[in-house]
Amino acid sequence: MNQSSTSQGSVRRVFSALWARFPVLIVLVAIVAVWEAGVDIGHVPSYLLPPPSSIWVSLVDHRANLLAHMWVTLIETLAGFGLSIAIGVPLAALIVYSRVFDRIVYPILIASQSVPKVALAPILLVALGYGILPKIIVAFLIAFFPVVVNTVTGLASVDRDTLKLMRSMGATKAAVFSKVRFPHAVPSMIAGFKVAIALAVVGAVVGEFVGGRAGLGYYMMLATGNFDAPLVFACVVVLTLVGIVLFYAVGLLELPMARWNRSVRIARAAEAGSAFGM
Amino acid sequence: MSQTLKIEEARPLELVAGQRANAPQANTAANTAAINVDHVFKRFGSKKGDVQAVSDASLTIARGEFVSIVGPSGCGKSTLLNMIAGLMPVSEGRIEVLGKPVKGPVHELGVVFQQHLLLPWRTILNNVLLQIEVRNLNRAEYLPRAQQLLKRVGLGDFAERFPDELSGGMNQRAAIVRGLMHDPGVLLMDEPFGALDAMTRDQMCLDFHQLSREQGKTVLFITHSITEAVFLSNRVVVMSPRPGRIEEIVPIELAGERHVDIRDEAEFTRYTRHIRRIFEKMGVLKEERRS
Numbered sequence: 001m002n003q004s005s006t007s008q009g010s011v012r013r014v015f016s017a018l019w020a021r022f023p024v025l026i027v028l029v030a031i032v033a034v035w036e037a038g039v040d041i042g043h044v045p046s047y048l049l050p051p052p053s054s055i056w057v058s059l060v061d062h063r064a065n066l067l068a069h070m071w072v073t074l075i076e077t078l079a080g081f082g083l084s085i086a087i088g089v090p091l092a093a094l095i096v097y098s099r100v101f102d103r104i105v106y107p108i109l110i111a112s113q114s115v116p117k118v119a120l121a122p123i124l125l126v127a128l129g130y131g132i133l134p135k136i137i138v139a140f141l142i143a144f145f146p147v148v149v150n151t152v153t154g155l156a157s158v159d160r161d162t163l164k165l166m167r168s169m170g171a172t173k174a175a176v177f178s179k180v181r182f183p184h185a186v187p188s189m190i191a192g193f194k195v196a197i198a199l200a201v202v203g204a205v206v207g208e209f210v211g212g213r214a215g216l217g218y219y220m221m222l223a224t225g226n227f228d229a230p231l232v233f234a235c236v237v238v239l240t241l242v243g244i245v246l247f248y249a250v251g252l253l254e255l256p257m258a259r260w261n262r263s264v265r266i267a268r269a270a271e272a273g274s275a276f277g278m
Numbered sequence: 279m280s281q282t283l284k285i286e287e288a289r290p291l292e293l294v295a296g297q298r299a300n301a302p303q304a305n306t307a308a309n310t311a312a313i314n315v316d317h318v319f320k321r322f323g324s325k326k327g328d329v330q331a332v333s334d335a336s337l338t339i340a341r342g343e344f345v346s347i348v349g350p351s352g353c354g355k356s357t358l359l360n361m362i363a364g365l366m367p368v369s370e371g372r373i374e375v376l377g378k379p380v381k382g383p384v385h386e387l388g389v390v391f392q393q394h395l396l397l398p399w400r401t402i403l404n405n406v407l408l409q410i411e412v413r414n415l416n417r418a419e420y421l422p423r424a425q426q427l428l429k430r431v432g433l434g435d436f437a438e439r440f441p442d443e444l445s446g447g448m449n450q451r452a453a454i455v456r457g458l459m460h461d462p463g464v465l466l467m468d469e470p471f472g473a474l475d476a477m478t479r480d481q482m483c484l485d486f487h488q489l490s491r492e493q494g495k496t497v498l499f500i501t502h503s504i505t506e507a508v509f510l511s512n513r514v515v516v517m518s519p520r521p522g523r524i525e526e527i528v529p530i531e532l533a534g535e536r537h538v539d540i541r542d543e544a545e546f547t548r549y550t551r552h553i554r555r556i557f558e559k560m561g562v563l564k565e566e567r568r569s
Contacts, residue, residue, distance in 0.1 A: 162395050168363050169412040170385035179408065183399050 058230035080139025088147030135207030142203035143196035150192025154185025312496035318371030330521035346507035354522025388457035
């Protein structure tokens with residue numbers, strides 16, 4: 001009796017320690033448990049909402065296929081994201097430095113945001129076929145905007161007095177860019193990259209939905225056609241994991257800049273806290 | 279009225295500047311002045327019409343001289359400094375720095391602003407060396423000078439720290455070191471202690487007095503503190519509110535090296551009172567006297 005009460009106490013201690021360190025994890029476990037129990041008790045048909053256990057089984061059974069399709073989606077996502085940086089960052093610099101780009105290209109770019117890029121996927125399909133290219137382009141189109149906007153904001157938000165100081169030192173435009181504007185823009189750029197990578201996954205998957213022969217989006221469509229709900233959910237799980245890993249991988253870019261101004265560091269500390277909670 | 283007055287004011291003062299025995303480098307001063315401002319006007323265009331920021335300012339600063347400009351906010355004193363630094367074009371008139379007419383940013387200067395403007399991602403040492411990097415000078419060559427100057431202003435142990443880890447006063451010291459790194463002949467300072475608290479400000483003022491004497495630079499110092507101006511300067515330029523005129527130039531004939539206590543001495547207070555009176559006459563300082 002005495003012993004059981006102490007073991008109960010230690011369980012509670014372990015739980016409260018876990019709760020303090022990983023609150024998100026505990027909530028997730030709770031949701032999965034409620035889901036499993038709810039499906040079981042409520043006799044929800046598996047094709048509507050499969051229980052987590054059967055999703056797990058599906059994950060394990062189809063791991064080879066899931067992995068193969070994941071690679072395709074991953075490559076499309078990274079290519080689209082890379083393209084959005086390769087084009088977005090130089091374009092942002094042009095917008096900041098050139099009046100023409102600032103007055104003409106930037107407004108058009110912002111206006112173009114109201115075009116649902118996902119709706120462009122079928123058009124791209126017609127133009128570019130069923131290969132990997134239209135998916136990369138959808139991923140790029142959707143990821144490109146946050147890259148440009150955040151880079152422009154970062155490059156343009158340099159303090160005017162700092163620019164005055166640089167001019168008084170006789171700094172060239174190149175020196176102002178490399179020593180002030182660019183480093184100043186990095187935190188803002190990385191924030192844009194994080195949004196962009198998450199959107200690039202969406203773009204790639206949508207591209208696969210519309211017409212593909214590989215990738216998790218395609219595999220999901222296939223599973224839906226077969227009424228294999230657990231496999232559809234398994235695809236969603238893999239996609240989610242891909243998204244999370246990519247998001248934090250991009251977040252790692254911040255580490256080399258570990259010494260930044262205070263506000264950025266505090267923001268990062270808060271983020272790190274929530275990351276541990278994951 | 280002010281026109282004739284100013285010309286009369288300016289002439290004897292130039293003489294005074296040349297005569298100063300206690301000015302550092304006074305004997306090495308070449309025949310060209312460090313700064314020569316000749317009938318300079320500055321107008322800013324706006325929809326409601328032009329705003330006259332500086333009108334007919336003339337001022338000659340000899341090499342090695344420490345000159346302060348005092349005036350109320352918006353009197354055009356910062357505008358004048360910006361024009362001397364070549365960061366802003368003049369509307370009319372002519373400015374020469376170290377014998378050369380100003381046509382664009384003058385690179386032979388050191389400039390210190392009210393904000394320290396240190397880059398938050400650089401250490402104090404690297405911030406100070408920015409001056410050298412931007413000028414394409416040899417970083418390694420100037421490293422000892424950076425360390426020595428930082429040590430001189432009490433930041434020897436903070437060279438590897440980042441600006442956000444230091445107090446406002448410390449950052450401003452670093453900004454002054456940055457302004458001195460390339461050993462400029464002239465230092466322009468735009469309310470450099472304006473953002474600091476009163477105690478820090480007093481300390482900075484004392485320390486900077488010492489430093490500027492050691493370095494023997496020509497300094498143009500902008501402030502709205504009369505005490506600060508009198509304490510630091512060989513001459514104090516008093517500016518009126520818009521349309522930004524030089525009202526009077528007051529030579530400060532105190533000892534070259536000044537100590538804290540001087541601020542309580544009759545000689546010192548006579549100068550501060552004199553300058554305050556000028557402001558009162560202009561209606562900048564008002565005192566209600568009750569009978």
